[in-house]
Structure formats: C-alpha cells, structure tokens
Amino acid sequence: MFFKEIDYRIRLLLVIVVLLFLLIIGRVLYIQVFNYQKLSSLANDLWSRNLPLAADRGLILDRNGVVLADNVTTTSLVLIPNQLEDKEKVSILLSEALGVSKEEMDKHVYKSTSIERVHPEGRQLSYDVADYIESLDLRGVYLVKESKRYYPYGTMLSHAIGYVGIDNQGLSGIELQYDKELTGVDGAIKYYSDAKGNTLDLSQVYVAPTSGNNVNLTIDINIQQSVERELDNIVDMFAPDMALALVMDPNTGEILAMSSRPNYDSNHYSDYTLEELSRNLPIWASYEPGSTFKIITTSAAIEEGVVDLEKDTFYDTGSVMVGGARIGCWKAKGHGFQTFLQVLENSCNPGFVELGNRLGKERLFSYLDKFGFGQKTGIDLNGEAKGIIFDLDRVGKLELATTAFGQGVSVTPIQQVTAVSAVVNGGNLYTPYIVKSVTDLNNDILLENKTQLVRQVISKETSLKMRSALESVVARGGGGYAYIDGYRIGGKTGTAQKVENGRYLDNNYIMSFMAVVPSNNPQAVLYLAIDNPKHTALLSSYTTAPVARRILLDIIDALEIEKQPDQIEKVYQWNDKVYVELPNVIGSDVKTARRMLFDFEIEYTGNGEKVVEQSPTPGERIAKGSTIRLLLGN
Numbered sequence: 001m002f003f004k005e006i007d008y009r010i011r012l013l014l015v016i017v018v019l020l021f022l023l024i025i026g027r028v029l030y031i032q033v034f035n036y037q038k039l040s041s042l043a044n045d046l047w048s049r050n051l052p053l054a055a056d057r058g059l060i061l062d063r064n065g066v067v068l069a070d071n072v073t074t075t076s077l078v079l080i081p082n083q084l085e086d087k088e089k090v091s092i093l094l095s096e097a098l099g100v101s102k103e104e105m106d107k108h109v110y111k112s113t114s115i116e117r118v119h120p121e122g123r124q125l126s127y128d129v130a131d132y133i134e135s136l137d138l139r140g141v142y143l144v145k146e147s148k149r150y151y152p153y154g155t156m157l158s159h160a161i162g163y164v165g166i167d168n169q170g171l172s173g174i175e176l177q178y179d180k181e182l183t184g185v186d187g188a189i190k191y192y193s194d195a196k197g198n199t200l201d202l203s204q205v206y207v208a209p210t211s212g213n214n215v216n217l218t219i220d221i222n223i224q225q226s227v228e229r230e231l232d233n234i235v236d237m238f239a240p241d242m243a244l245a246l247v248m249d250p251n252t253g254e255i256l257a258m259s260s261r262p263n264y265d266s267n268h269y270s271d272y273t274l275e276e277l278s279r280n281l282p283i284w285a286s287y288e289p290g291s292t293f294k295i296i297t298t299s300a301a302i303e304e305g306v307v308d309l310e311k312d313t314f315y316d317t318g319s320v321m322v323g324g325a326r327i328g329c330w331k332a333k334g335h336g337f338q339t340f341l342q343v344l345e346n347s348c349n350p351g352f353v354e355l356g357n358r359l360g361k362e363r364l365f366s367y368l369d370k371f372g373f374g375q376k377t378g379i380d381l382n383g384e385a386k387g388i389i390f391d392l393d394r395v396g397k398l399e400l401a402t403t404a405f406g407q408g409v410s411v412t413p414i415q416q417v418t419a420v421s422a423v424v425n426g427g428n429l430y431t432p433y434i435v436k437s438v439t440d441l442n443n444d445i446l447l448e449n450k451t452q453l454v455r456q457v458i459s460k461e462t463s464l465k466m467r468s469a470l471e472s473v474v475a476r477g478g479g480g481y482a483y484i485d486g487y488r489i490g491g492k493t494g495t496a497q498k499v500e501n502g503r504y505l506d507n508n509y510i511m512s513f514m515a516v517v518p519s520n521n522p523q524a525v526l527y528l529a530i531d532n533p534k535h536t537a538l539l540s541s542y543t544t545a546p547v548a549r550r551i552l553l554d555i556i557d558a559l560e561i562e563k564q565p566d567q568i569e570k571v572y573q574w575n576d577k578v579y580v581e582l583p584n585v586i587g588s589d590v591k592t593a594r595r596m597l598f599d600f601e602i603e604y605t606g607n608g609e610k611v612v613e614q615s616p617t618p619g620e621r622i623a624k625g626s627t628i629r630l631l632l633g634n
Contacts, residue, residue, distance in 0.1 A: 054146045055184025057168055058212035060161060060175075062221040063254075063436060069151055069161055069175070069266075075130040076146040077118040081111055083140030090138055094118075097133050123166055124148045149175075151266040156228050157219060159280035160258055160381060160434060163269040172269075172277060174215060174435065177382060181438045181447070184212035213446060216436045218254035223247055223524075226554035227257045230528075230547050235261050238533035238543070244281040246413050246527045247555065250421030250516070252451045253430035255379070256524060256555075258282045282413045283377075283384040285529075289416060290496030291347045291540075292514040292527075293406030297355055298344055299423050299466050300367035303458045306358040309341040309469055316343075320350040323398035327353055344469055345477025347493065349405045356404030361395045364404065370457045371419040372429060373411050379432045380449065387411040406496065417527045419457075420514055423466050424490065424522045427458040471519040475568035481545035482515055483570050485579040485621055486563040487556060490519035491548070493540040498532070508532050513544035517552050518564050524555050577623040584618035585611050585630070593630060601627040608633040 054076075060069035077094070084090050087109050095105040098121045108118050123146065125133070130143055149164045162173020170179035187209030227245040234243045244260035260281035264272040279285075301307045318334030319326050329335065329348050343351030356364055368374065374389035388410040390399050402408040414432060422429040431452040438447040458466075470490030473479045479491040494512035497504045512529040516522050528548050536543050555561070572578050585593035593611050594602065600622075606612070613631035616622055 053187035055209035056211040058182040163266040185210040222558035224257040242531040250425040255434040290494035292494035352405040488518040490516035511540035606632040
C-alpha cells in the first residue's frame, strides 16, 4: 500500500512536469511564432539608436525655373552621453569649440538620455567649427548632416517668400503658407547599442531623407530684379517713408513681381524688427489712392452711359463747392472748356465731382463693390488687408464727390492692380495669385493654381475705350514721362494727401503711378507708389512716372513685347526727346543726305560720292540728335 502511494505521487509529479514542460514549449512557440514581430520591435527599440539626417526643404522657383529659395548642407552636433568616456573633458572642449559656457554644455553632456542633440548651440555649424570638433576625435560625439535654408538673392521678394526658423519650419510668407508641401521627411543612420551605450555588433541601417516638394511661382525674375533695382534707387534718391511696386498679368491674375521698402534679407531675418518682417506692403498697406482711382470712376461712368469722353464737355473754373466745402483743381485758375477725355488727361478733380454726381452714390459704390474694393482679393499670401469704403447710408454729397477722385476711401495696392486689370482686360475681375504649382521630385504636378474669374465688371466695349483713354493720358496728359516711343503705354498718376489723426498732413503725400503695357493688348499692369518722397517736386508726374518708365522698358524686354502700330503721338514738352521717322538717304549724294538728316549727328565710313547703306535703317523712329552712320561708295 505504501509503495502504491509513492508510485502514484511519482506519476502525478511526472504529469505535472510534463504539463509544465508542454506549457513552456507552447509559450516559447507562441512567442517565437505568433508574438515574434512585437517582441522583436520592442527589443529593437531598446537597442537601436538614430543619428538624425535632416531632409532638404523643397525649392521655391520663379516661372522660368530660377531658384529663389535653396538649401545648403551644414552639420549639427549630436551626443550619445553613455558613450562619453571623460564627460568633464568633453564638456570643456565642446564649450570652447562652440563659444558657450561650460555650465551650458554640461546640460547636454550630463543629460540622462540615449541621444542628445545640442540645440541651439550645436546647430548649423560653420565648416571651421565642424572640422575642429571632428579633429578632437571624441568617442560619443557625432557630427550629422543638416539642411539650412539659403536665399541666393538675399532681400529679393523677401516679404512674399518669407523665411524659416532654425528647425527648418516656415515662419512667414510662402515658406509658412506652403510649409506642409515644402517640408521633407527626415532620414537617419540606425545603429545598435546596449544600455551602457556600447555599440553592438549589428549592421547599421541608412534611411535616406526625402526632400520636400517644390513650389513654383508666377514671378518673373527679370521683372522682379527691375522692380528691386528701381525701389533701391527710389530709397537713395527720395528717402521715402516707404515704397512699393506690383506687376500683374491682367489676363490671368498672375503676379509677375512685387516688392516694397523697407524689406529684409531672409538669410538673416533675426536682424530685423517684427514690423519690418511682417508688413508685405503691396497687400497690407491701406491708404487713400488719389487720382489712380479716377480710372475706376471713369470706367463706371462709361459703362453706365452717363458720359461720352470725346463728345461731352466740362468747364473747369478751378474749383467747385460741394456741401459747403471747396474742392479745387491742381491748376488754380482751372482748365476752362475740356472734353471729359481731357478731364482724365489733366486729372481735373472738379470734372470728377461732376462724374460722381452723374453716377449717383448707388451706382458709383456698386461699382466699387464689383471691382472688389472693401474686401480681400483672395491672393494666396497671408496678411492681406481689406481697406475701408464708406457705408452707403453714410455717403452724402461730399463723400460722393471725394470718392469719385480717390479721396476719403482706403484701398490696398493689390486691390487697385486687380481692379485696373479688369478695366483693361475686357472687363473680367480675376483672383490674383503668386504660386503657380507644387511639384514633386519627378516634376509631377501635385497642386496647380489656375486663373479664377470672380465676375465680369464692365463690358468689352467700355474696356476698349478705357485702354485708349489711358494711352491718351500718357501721350497727352500727366503721364508723359512714362511715354515710350513705339510702344503703346497707358497710365495714370496719383498724388494722395496722407491722413493722420483725422487730419490731412501738409506736404506729405503718397505719389503713385498705374501703367498698362501695351495699352492695345495689355500683358502687364504696373503699380508704383512712393510714400512721402523728399528732395523732389510734389508731383507724381515728375517723381513716379520716370521710374515707372524704366520698369516698363524691362517688362517689354522680359515679355518680348513687340512694337505696336498706331501709337498716339506724344504732345512734347520743351525738354522731351522728340522721336521722328528716319528718312531714306540710300542712293543720295553726300550733300543731299546731310540736308535730309539735318536733325541728326552723322558719321561717315567708306569712300565715294553716294550713300550705299545707313544705320539705323530707313523708317525707324529715333530721337532727334541721335547719331546716324552712313556708308559711302560709288
């Protein structure tokens, strides 16, 4: 009986052992087969370490593929504290190399972490500093690739492009607006170490970073550089409170150039004030437009049939009384009898008071609304202002009168350019935009902005009349200094008195010029404004128009605009260059040729009695006093 009981216990123990053994085998099988991936991943996380490799941001390019925002490769300092053999020594050497206190470096060296990025002292190191740290050959000290944003043109287009922070995140402008698209995916070098930081004998894994997508702008760098150059010239010549320029394709809403002063260098944004960084004046600045606004009033008056520019007349005495206030013309004694085309050419305020009265407040202000004033244009940049337009129930006779010639209302440059583009493009108001597309590394289009029609504001017939009228302003009126022989330029000057604390300032104006090129087939609209220029006559025709002309010449070259026939002949002033058609003297004798070219300087080459060639060629329009080269022969 005793032995049977022992035998039973042995068998029971054996069963229990077998069951435990089977349970262990089952557990191992479960771990190895069913739970392997999870446990392997957890183990991998314990052993693996990542040395980060920063991805390049996508490029920002102009419409021609010129890179406006690029990347340069720099290095950053990374520590693995558990691998550091002499932390005190490492802290001293690195603090000296980086030019920081040892106490500051101790925070990184003695930090209880598997991997420590030295931030911000060890970010984006210069080549000299990086080479020196590498030469120290310190165990546990690593230099890893980092990408740094670089703007090859410095201050150019800075407010629109914006800038990025030290972690390559967009902080302003297009860099902020399209940060998600521009940001790449960081890579890493993966290695394996134990808890003490000792490297395990396992293969390293290289995970390549992926660059961000590219943003392609509508900007034309050739026009942009012209704008930047002339704004710099304006600052040098006139020391203004601010200056800005904006160029748009009127047929699409694409921004071809935009800039303002003051501006900043995106590479060194930390050197500037928040005010300088944040104010993109072409879309942010809001002020009384002055006489450039007369383009809108004239368009509305023609569209509503209340005026015929060439037939209807107005007698200007020099001023007009409205609601107890005297509104004067810049010409104190007045212009006398004028057609309304001459009212526009002469920028006669009393004449525009009459146009405002003919329209009435309901119709005039309905057109301001249709043209987009008092509301954002929707341009794809942050910081756009709305401007201020009178509420209709607050518009009396005086407010109607002043609005008609551009005083009392507040508008932005982008609103004006968008509205005038509608005036000359056939009557269509488009949403302006500066980003054409977003493309990946294979140049496949991921996002594309296209022309967006908001509404038709005026008819094609009215638009055609306005094109001709604006060309007449340049040829015969106040825009004369923007005239370019052979090219049909339309335009309008503006001189707006500035307001401060509800009062108009004395001798403090925003001078502006709105231009269209060419007027018979508009391809670009230019707006230029100078705030409180010094050392110059307080007339926009003398201040802004000559600067606008230089930009227009560059626009003509950049867009390859050809000369147009049937240009309105300029009414020349005493100091203007007079252009005439060059006569044909080929075949004439020297004496006859000299008589026919009496308005020009002549250079002769060759021998003989007859002119066999001439340069420039016959029929070309050139300025009187120019040099003509004649080749003589028999």
